[in-house]
Amino acid sequence: MLKPLLAALALGALVSAPAAAADTKIKFTLGWKTQGSDAAFMLAKDKGYFKEEGLDVQIDQGEGSGATVTRIMSGAWDAGFGDVNAIIQNAAQRPDAAPVMVYQMWNRPPFAVVTKAEAGVKSPKDLEGKTLGGAQGTPTTRLISVFAKTNGVDMEKVKLSNMAPNLQEPMLIRGDIDGAMVFTLTSYFNLVLNRQDPDKDYRWLNFGDYGLDLYSNGMMVSRKLLKENPKAVAGLVKAVNRAAIEIGKDQEAGMKAIEAYDNLVNLAVEKRRLQFAYEKLMVSPEAAEIGLGDIKDDRMKKAIDIVVQGYGLPRAPEPSEIFSREFLPARAERELVYTAN
Incomplete structure (x- = not known):
């Protein structure tokens, strides 16, 4: 009788024991x-x-x-x-x-305007007379007007060209646009993957350095x-x-x-x-x-x-x-x- 009793007790313990909490x-x-x-x-x-x-x-x-x-x-x-x-x-x-x-x-913030070094853009004011490419709706394109106002840039003198994000760096490299409104963490490495030197051959106007402390x-x-x-x-x-x-x-x-x-x-x-x-x-x-x-x-x-x-x-x-x-x-x-x- 002992073995059946032990088995019954063990089964009861299993049934009554709380289940381990799932993650x-x-x-x-x-x-x-x-x-x-x-x-x-x-x-x-x-x-x-x-x-x-x-x-x-x-x-x-x-x-x-x-x-x-x-x-x-x-x-x-x-x-x-x-x-x-x-x-x-x-x-x-x-x-x-x-x-x-x-x-x-x-x-x-990773928001910036990137230009070729040869374009001579050393400050936001130098963007006047330039064509900037950007993807519609991104933070950089949406905030470019605030960036311009903060830094005394006349946006009437800046041409904006709407384009798909994957076209920004190729068009910048070819010279189809003077600058691109970008997300630095993405654009920097898109340039690297296009065999460019983003430090030596490009200049970056980071929004955080020019009044947009986001x-x-x-x-x-x-x-x-x-x-x-x-x-x-x-x-x-x-x-x-x-x-x-x-x-x-x-x-x-x-x-x-x-x-x-x-x-x-x-x-x-x-x-x-x-x-x-x-x-x-x-x-x-x-x-x-x-x-x-x-x-x-x-x-x-x-x-x-x-x-x-x-x-x-x-x-x-x-x-x-x-x-x-x-x-x-x-x-x-x-x-x-x-x-x-």
Whole structure:
């Protein structure tokens, strides 16, 4: 009688024991196709940092850093890597639907006008009399009028030519346009892939250097996730911060994670893109002061005003509608030390 009794007790224990909690599933969209600058998300997944936070994160390729916002607003994605300025644009009109930035990664904006060095454009005023090519609706083209006004450029003397994004660098190289209104992280490497030297043979008028002190890409989440599962949001931020800080000291670790996610990428180019993102967009005096992931509210307020002007928005959202620091790890855990390797 003993064996049947033990078997019955064991079966009862199995039935009554609580099931192990399943990891929370998160659908995450990148800003574009796989790039080295996405390494923190891949590393957090590859090394199990998301898993440690009880998260099962599915990473999907994107359609543009602005499209990240509309993807999340559609309800099909929970979180993503995208442009805070697109949040501002949507929050001005649909405040209850726009996502919230919870980890600001790019402290500096990647918006710029690039010209050939031989064109002699050394300042914004030199753009007068030139033809600039740009893709309609991008932040750079939408904000060019604010850039011009801020720097005393008469836009009546500047010709704007609308074109597909993939035509900008080829037309600039051929001399069909004098300059292109671009996203530096993309354009710089499009020139590299076209066997150009973007440092020696081109000049870059970065918006951030000429009065448009904007923030840019970071990790954002849906308002639904924010409200229903703040623990998952905190876990996302903790895992991505851990990976981003690690990559600052070891870019090879980031590239291994990129390759594991997409083995078709050009590793040499994407490593340079990863380092470009850190050197040009993430490392800054402000980031050194407040730590990676955070913002300054007064600066964000000014940035919001710039975007409202550039996009002709009906109202200026408050910084608290755009960004939440509620889920940031302690300042000491967000100390970015970057060493190119």
